[in-house]
Amino acid sequence: MKTAVIGYPYIGQNREWKRITEAFWKEQLSLECYEQEMKNLRLAQLHQQQNLGLDVLTVGDFTYYDRMLDLAIMFNMIPSRYDRLSLKHQLTAYFAMARGAENVVACEMTKWFNTNYHYIVPEYEGQQLTLQHNVYAQYIQEAIEAFGMTPRVTIIGPFTFYKLTKGVGQEQKQHYIQQLVKVYKELLQSLEASGATSIQLEEPSLTKDLTSEDIALVQHFYHQILKGLTVESICTTYFEALSNYETMINLPVDGFGLDFVHGKNENLAALKKFGFPKDKVLYAGIINGRDIWRAELQKQLALVAEIRSYVPFSPIHLQTSCSLQHVPVTTAGENGIVPELLNALAFANEKITELQMIKGKILQQEVLHIQAFLDSEKAIRTLALHESRKKKAVHAQVNALTPEAFKRTDNYGKRSKLQRAFLQLPDYPTTTIGSFPQSAQVKKNRRLWRKGEITTTEYEAFNANETARWITIQEQLGLDVLVHGEFERTDMVEFFGEKLNGFAFTTNGWVVSYGSRCVKPPIIYGDVEWIEPMTVKEVSAAQSLTEKPVKGMLTGPVTILNWSFVRNDLARSEVAYQIGLALREEVRALENAGINIIQVDEPALKEGLPIRKSLHKAYIDASVNAFKLATSGVRETTQIHTHMCYCEFNDFIDVIESLDADVISIETSRSHGELIKVLKETPYKLGIGLGVYDIHSPRIPTVEEMAAIIEKGKKVIAKEQFWINPDCGLKTRTEQETIASLKNMVAAKERLKQL
Ligand code: GLN
Ligand code: ZN
Numbered sequence: 001m002k003t004a005v006i007g008y009p010y011i012g013q014n015r016e017w018k019r020i021t022e023a024f025w026k027e028q029l030s031l032e033c034y035e036q037e038m039k040n041l042r043l044a045q046l047h048q049q050q051n052l053g054l055d056v057l058t059v060g061d062f063t064y065y066d067r068m069l070d071l072a073i074m075f076n077m078i079p080s081r082y083d084r085l086s087l088k089h090q091l092t093a094y095f096a097m098a099r100g101a102e103n104v105v106a107c108e109m110t111k112w113f114n115t116n117y118h119y120i121v122p123e124y125e126g127q128q129l130t131l132q133h134n135v136y137a138q139y140i141q142e143a144i145e146a147f148g149m150t151p152r153v154t155i156i157g158p159f160t161f162y163k164l165t166k167g168v169g170q171e172q173k174q175h176y177i178q179q180l181v182k183v184y185k186e187l188l189q190s191l192e193a194s195g196a197t198s199i200q201l202e203e204p205s206l207t208k209d210l211t212s213e214d215i216a217l218v219q220h221f222y223h224q225i226l227k228g229l230t231v232e233s234i235c236t237t238y239f240e241a242l243s244n245y246e247t248m249i250n251l252p253v254d255g256f257g258l259d260f261v262h263g264k265n266e267n268l269a270a271l272k273k274f275g276f277p278k279d280k281v282l283y284a285g286i287i288n289g290r291d292i293w294r295a296e297l298q299k300q301l302a303l304v305a306e307i308r309s310y311v312p313f314s315p316i317h318l319q320t321s322c323s324l325q326h327v328p329v330t331t332a333g334e335n336g337i338v339p340e341l342l343n344a345l346a347f348a349n350e351k352i353t354e355l356q357m358i359k360g361k362i363l364q365q366e367v368l369h370i371q372a373f374l375d376s377e378k379a380i381r382t383l384a385l386h387e388s389r390k391k392k393a394v395h396a397q398v399n400a401l402t403p404e405a406f407k408r409t410d411n412y413g414k415r416s417k418l419q420r421a422f423l424q425l426p427d428y429p430t431t432t433i434g435s436f437p438q439s440a441q442v443k444k445n446r447r448l449w450r451k452g453e454i455t456t457t458e459y460e461a462f463n464a465n466e467t468a469r470w471i472t473i474q475e476q477l478g479l480d481v482l483v484h485g486e487f488e489r490t491d492m493v494e495f496f497g498e499k500l501n502g503f504a505f506t507t508n509g510w511v512v513s514y515g516s517r518c519v520k521p522p523i524i525y526g527d528v529e530w531i532e533p534m535t536v537k538e539v540s541a542a543q544s545l546t547e548k549p550v551k552g553m554l555t556g557p558v559t560i561l562n563w564s565f566v567r568n569d570l571a572r573s574e575v576a577y578q579i580g581l582a583l584r585e586e587v588r589a590l591e592n593a594g595i596n597i598i599q600v601d602e603p604a605l606k607e608g609l610p611i612r613k614s615l616h617k618a619y620i621d622a623s624v625n626a627f628k629l630a631t632s633g634v635r636e637t638t639q640i641h642t643h644m645c646y647c648e649f650n651d652f653i654d655v656i657e658s659l660d661a662d663v664i665s666i667e668t669s670r671s672h673g674e675l676i677k678v679l680k681e682t683p684y685k686l687g688i689g690l691g692v693y694d695i696h697s698p699r700i701p702t703v704e705e706m707a708a709i710i711e712k713g714k715k716v717i718a719k720e721q722f723w724i725n726p727d728c729g730l731k732t733r734t735e736q737e738t739i740a741s742l743k744n745m746v747a748a749k750e751r752l753k754q755l
Contacts, residue, residue, distance in 0.1 A: 002055035002317045003055050005319060005320045006154060006257070006323045006324075008048075008049055008325070009348050010042075010045065010512075012329065015510050016041055018516045020034060021064070021515075021516045038064065042059070046059070046147065050147060053356040054355075057147065057151040058153075059140060059152070060136050060139060060154040064091065064094065065098045067119070068119040068121070068122060069094065069122075072097070072120070073094050074132055074133060074134060074183075075132070076131075076132045082096055099696070099697060100694070103699065105697065107123060108123075109121065110646060110648055111647055113239050116511075116513055117325065118514035119164070121165070121166050122164065124165050129180070130182075130183065131183050131187055136196070137190065137191070139153070140153060140194050140196055141195075144195065152197075153196050153199050155187070155199070155202065156203075157202055158184045158222075159221055162180055162221075177217065185227075188229055196231050198234065199231055199232065199234070200236050203218075203235055203237055204237060206242055207240030207242060208243065215244055218248065226253065233255070234255035234256065234283060237256075238257070238259045238321055239259065239262055240266075241265075241267040242270070246270070249280075250277060253280070256276075256283065257283035258283070259322065260307065260321065261285060261289075261290075262321060268306060271307065275311075276311040277314070279314075280314055281314055281316075282307070282311050282316045282317070286303055287318075287320045288320075288351075289321045289323060289326060292327055292345050292509075292523065293345065293380075293565075293568055294343075294346045294376055294379060295351075295354050296380060297357060297358060301361060324351060324352075325512060327347050327351070328506065329347060329348050334506050340382050343383070344380055354376075357376075388526025389527060391501070394578055397581055401577065401629070407632055408632045408634070408636065416687070419636075419638075422596070423639060425481070425549075427719050427722070430480050430746055430749055431482075432729070433599075433643050433645075433729040435486040435729035435731035436483070436487070436738060438490075438731045467484045467538065470484075477742050480548065481550075481551050481597060482548050483550065483551050488538055492559070492563075494520060495534075496534060496560060497522035497560070499534040500529060500530060500534075501526065501527065502528040503522045503525075506520060506523070521564050522564045523564065524560075524561070524567055528575065529578075535554060535586065536586075536593045549597050550595065551595075551599050553598075553601070554598065554600045555600070556627055557626040558604060558623045561575055561604075562604035562605075562608040563604050572622070573622035573626070576625075580630045583630035587631060587634060596638055597638070597641060598631075599640075599641035599643060600627065600631050600661070601644075603644050603645045603646065603728075605627070606647040606648075606655075631661065632660070641661060641663045644666050645666070645667035649666060650674060653678060657684065657686060661686065662687050663687030664687070664689070665689035665691065666688065666691060666727075668727060676713055676716055679717065683716065684716075686721065687721045688722070689724060691725060691726055693745065695730055696732070698733070700741050702744060703748045707748040707751050710749065710752050
């Protein structure tokens with residue numbers, strides 16, 4: 001019995017990866033230094049895993065930006081628009097696809113299954129693919145040199161890569177499949193030639209609902225790419241149970257990885273019913289790679305025993321349920337958390353230790369572990385009994401909810417007329433999504449305040465001044481609905497969590513969100529409760545400076561839920577309602593302070609969608625209700641906005657509509673206008689602002705390109721409903737970029753008016 005992880009957090013305990021990467025982007029590091037630093041990081045991470053006792057070390061979980069992009073580049077699958085790039089070094093095209101460059105837009109980015117990680121979407125344009133180079137060969141060599149042992153290589157498998165590629169038309173399908181077979185084969189052969197002994201092909205797409213065409217395709221891929229290969233091949237699934245188990249389990253691989261955390265019941269039932277092939281090895285994912293809670297070790301031991309009872313003949317190895325990139329590195333050094341909570345936490349390193357403990361117990365090395373098992377149980381029990389989880393009033397309020405709590409009094413048709421008269425907005429109103437640049441000074445101000453080097457009054461005065469400055473800028477730009485700029489917020493969830501009961505914060509619990517952007521998800525460990533106004537001061541101050549309406553800005557209940565680590569003793573829907581009720585108080589407070597437009601952001605609503613369709617309805621119902629709970633307690637003249645981004649929304653319009661928000665601002669620029677096609681077929685009934693430019697790229701969009709998007713949008717959205725805005729908040733942009741882009745955006749709108 002051996003232990004392994006599917007992947008380890010590459011960003012490092014102190015986000016070293018981010019610092020090195022950004023220094024390279026800013027040209028503060030030479031390519032050589034950058035490569036050396038990245039290598040040091042890779043090796044340090046492997047060392048850590050070895051020290052923690054893992055039997056197998058894994059490479060290929062490391063990336064310079066994104067693992068899907070790694071493969072696309074290795075396969076030379078570079079869209080032709082990048083031909084114009086002047087290549088500075090071998091990573092020019094790679095980072096251009098990731099982030100955009102000169103006059104070339106970046107590739108689309110979207111959420112990785114139901115996580116908050118975003119990958120770069122491969123684009124296929126019908127070209128011939130070849131294996132250009134193989135970065136893993138270097139990783140294998142490095143590991144052999146440093147550890148004297150050959151690591152396992154983990155790569156995203158062909159079926160998942162295929163399913164996540166965009167732009168493959170019906171006529172290209174066969175060609176693309178052929179090409180993928182060819183390059184995967186080349187890659188696997190090249191890995192074998194570089195000394196690889198074990199290759200893991202990650203296939204999370206195998207946990208989705210599969211069609212018979214999908215099944216045939218998976219079989220085709222695996223039969224073709226593994227032909228003639230002698231190294232161990234493992235097909236690993238995660239985030240849900242393997243679909244069509246009885247067929248898929250017979251793929252010609254040497255081992256299969258199954259998730260016994262998120263797909264537990266279904267995978268167990270399948271093992272029981274169909275058995276497990278005698279000639280394969282089972283890689284059992286038994287430690288949750290996505291939550292931060294200590295595992296109930298006895299339960300997991302019983303789980304392994306149950307698995308063993310259905311799999312009597314094959315070797316079973318233990319691993320995490322998915323890559324640990326979704327959790328922070330370690331709880332060590334987290335001294336700001338109440339001990340009852342801290343003791344109940346397990347991040348990546350602690351999870352590896354749990355794996356080792358379970359293995360140790362099974363292999364009868366129990367003397368070593370008896371005390372540790374007892375400590376773990378006690379920690380979990382203590383948190384379960386903690387006072388933060390026993391707020392009677394909160395539970396009573398959730399239990400007493402009636403259908404009225406989820407509904408506005410009038411329908412949109414009536415409301416929108418009242419709002420138009422009341423708010424006096426022009427046609428095609430322009431606005432932004434909420435945040436303005438978090439400049440070096442804004443960040444420095446916060447740092448000084450956190451360190452106690454400036455007073456709260458000084459800290460707030462700086463931010464207020466920043467808001468005042470941006471109110472002037474927005475007025476000069478000619479925007480119609482203004483925002484205060486969110487300078488007091490680092491993170492849209494953390495900010496609210498810090499002001500509500502029931503949340504805790506780590507000092508170093510970072511996880512990667514996309515590229516070098518990391519987030520530090522709060523921990524919802526107790527009952528959520530509103531204490532006092534959280535945003536009224538800043539928003540009212542901004543409103544007092546202008547005649548134009550200032551939009552209040554809140555993060556929605558589902559996003560708060562999905563971007564936090566959530567307690568596992570309550571149904572998620574119940575936690576969502578607790579948050580919904582707390583936000584309802586805040587919405588009311590804003591309204592009472594004279595704020596007539598309130599935006600409740602739900603960028604994460606779709607990403608929480610379960611992988612299986614059969615589970616969608618329950619999730620959607622609870623999510624929509626939580627949002628409505630937060631937003632439906634307002635006067636009819638108060639306009640509720642929401643915002644969503646970086647997801648494929650094409651099949652989600654009806655859900656968005658059911659939120660009954662007066663206006664949604666939504667990303668459309670990076671998906672290159674696909675949403676517009678959908679809106680043509682199913683017209684949207686409420687207010688909608690199509691994001692007219694991609695804020696994740698530093699390039700300044702031209703008036704022409706935005707005017708073109710607006711023109712297209714105009715064909716599918718009625719004048720009364722049409723808003724114009726960027727596709728997300730501007731906090732990551734510079735002031736110069738922001739002003740130049742918004743100036744062009746307003747000019748694009750002016751052009752529209754002249755037509
Ligand atoms: N209001 C937030 C902002 O502007 C929204 C961010 C988001 O959608 N992720 O930053
Ligand atoms: Zn956004």
